[in-house]
Amino acid sequence: MKANILVCGKIGAGKTSLIKAVTQLDTVPDSAIIVNRLKTDGFDIYETDIANFIDADGMESGQTINDYIEFIKEKMINRLNNASVENLIHNVWFCIDSSDEQIQSSDVNFLKVLDDKVLVVLTKYEKMQKNQFDNLVKDLEELISQERIIVVSNVKKTGLEKLLDKALHLIEQCMNGSKEEIQSFTNCWDNYYSKMINRWKEKTNAEADECIKWGACRAATIAIVPLPLADLGPLIVNEAYMIHKLAGIYGYAADKSIIAMLGGVAGGSFAGKLLASFLPGLKSAIAAGVTYGVGKAAKAYFESDMSLDINMLKEKFKLGEKESKTTDWEKIRLLIKNYSKAAVELINFE
Ligand SMILES: Nc1nc2c(ncn2[C@@H]2O[C@H](COP(=O)(O)OP(=O)(O)O)[C@@H](O)[C@H]2O)c(=O)[nH]1
Ligand SMILES: [Mg+2]
Incomplete structure (x- = not known):
């Protein structure tokens, strides 16, 4: 048994890149992947051991989005509920460039014609x-449930694990086959992806750690600005931004309540600790430490598939805050000040 996955969306949305990312087309020998160009239908099919990825790159210059929808509908939509096993489309990945500011009526139309097999993939997350x-997410959530929105970067290889996880789940649900057959398919899938997933996990982990350091560095810089003590706004905004980025790295489009919950694990630390400190250098370290701790808690939360409870998260926060004490934030802050901001990203903090 093989899964058929239709990958559609506007030109430039990242369809082909996404397929390449999840098939390792650019890293494995050609023999591992067969690409069948079905010229008559205008689709490229990327065939792997476990799935056929149908790249709906059929939109040609001059063609309107409505024409494109018609084209997909005509060729593919009837396959969503097809009786024949080879023809059935098990899953649709509808790609949207996450730097698109708003969902367009063409996207709405498109989503409407697809049934509940669709996952919305927000690509290019690292650029958003x-x-x-x-x-974009606010608009989308009116059309589709949050669980069906996945955030990926084809370049950084983040969010892909989440996407495949959700896809597998939906594929299993609509596979025509005995329990044994489906189990055997799942085993093949896990087998095929285990190495890739391990590599992605490492990348995601490194990317998340980088993001936390970035957030903490910014907090160290913000804290030095002589603000009225009550005005913690910029630190909170910075923290929210970091949590938001972390969520995306793990494939989630975080909403406000999650960000607020995760920010809350510090339990008012910014206010209390900063108030108690008059030394600028110390302020940097405190602000960076709290942000770092919150970052570590958020990371653990997304890693756990958002299942860690508040007490566990508070533990993670404390551990993170403690760990941050080994970093000389004042030195980093001075470096930021004296050199360019971009240089910070290149510093090895350990
Ligand atoms: N930064 C970034 N660029 C991407 C990503 N995915 C695709 N791109 C770029 O966006 C452009 C269009 O991608 P492509 O896969 O050809 O889009 P398609 O027309 O939907 O198949 C190319 O220049 C890609 O390199 C991503 O996740 N991050
Ligand atoms: Mg393409």
């Missing part, structure tokens, strides 16, 4: 601007 992204 938070406000644009929030608007």
Whole structure:
């Protein structure tokens, strides 16, 4: 048994890149993947051991989005409920570039014609601007449940594990076969992806740690600005931004309540600790430490598939905050000040 996955969306949305990312087309020998160009239908099919990825790159210049929808409908939509095993489309990945500010009516139309087999994949996450992204997600959530929205970066290889996890779940649900056959398919799938997933996990982990250091560095810089003590706004905003980025690294489009819950694990630490400190250098370290701790808690939360409870999260926060004491934030802050901001990303903090 093989899964058929239709990958569609506007030109430039990242369809082909996504297929390449989940088939390792650019890293494995050609023999591992067969690409069948079905010229008559205008689709590229990427065939692997466990799935056929149908790249719906059929939109041609001059073709309107409505024409494209018609084209997909005509060729593919009837396969969503097809009786024949080879023809059935088990899953649709509808790609949207996450730097698109708003969902367009063409996207709405498109989502409407697809049934409940669709997953919305927000691509190019590492390039997104938070406000644009929030608007996009807000619009999308009116059309599709949050669990069906996955955030990926084809370049950084983040979110792919989450996407495949959700896809497998949906595929299993609509596979025509005995329990044994489906189990055997699942085993093949796990087998095929185990190595890739391990590599992605390492990348995701490194990316998340980088993001936490980035957040903590920014907090160290923010804390030095002589603000009225009551005004913790910029630190909170920075923290929220970091949590938001972390969520995306793990494939989630975080909403406000999750961000607020995770920010809450510090239990008012910013206010209390900063108030007690008059030394600028110490302030940097405190702000960075709290942000770092919150980052570590958030990371653990997303790693656990959002299952850790608040007490566990508070533990993670404390551990993180303690760990941050081994970093000389004041030195880093001075480096940021004296050199360029970008240089910070290159510093090895350990
Ligand atoms: N930064 C970034 N660029 C991407 C990502 N995915 C695709 N791209 C780029 O976006 C452009 C369009 O991607 P492509 O896969 O050809 O889109 P398609 O037309 O939907 O097949 C290419 O230049 C890709 O390198 C991503 O996740 N991050
Ligand atoms: Mg393409």
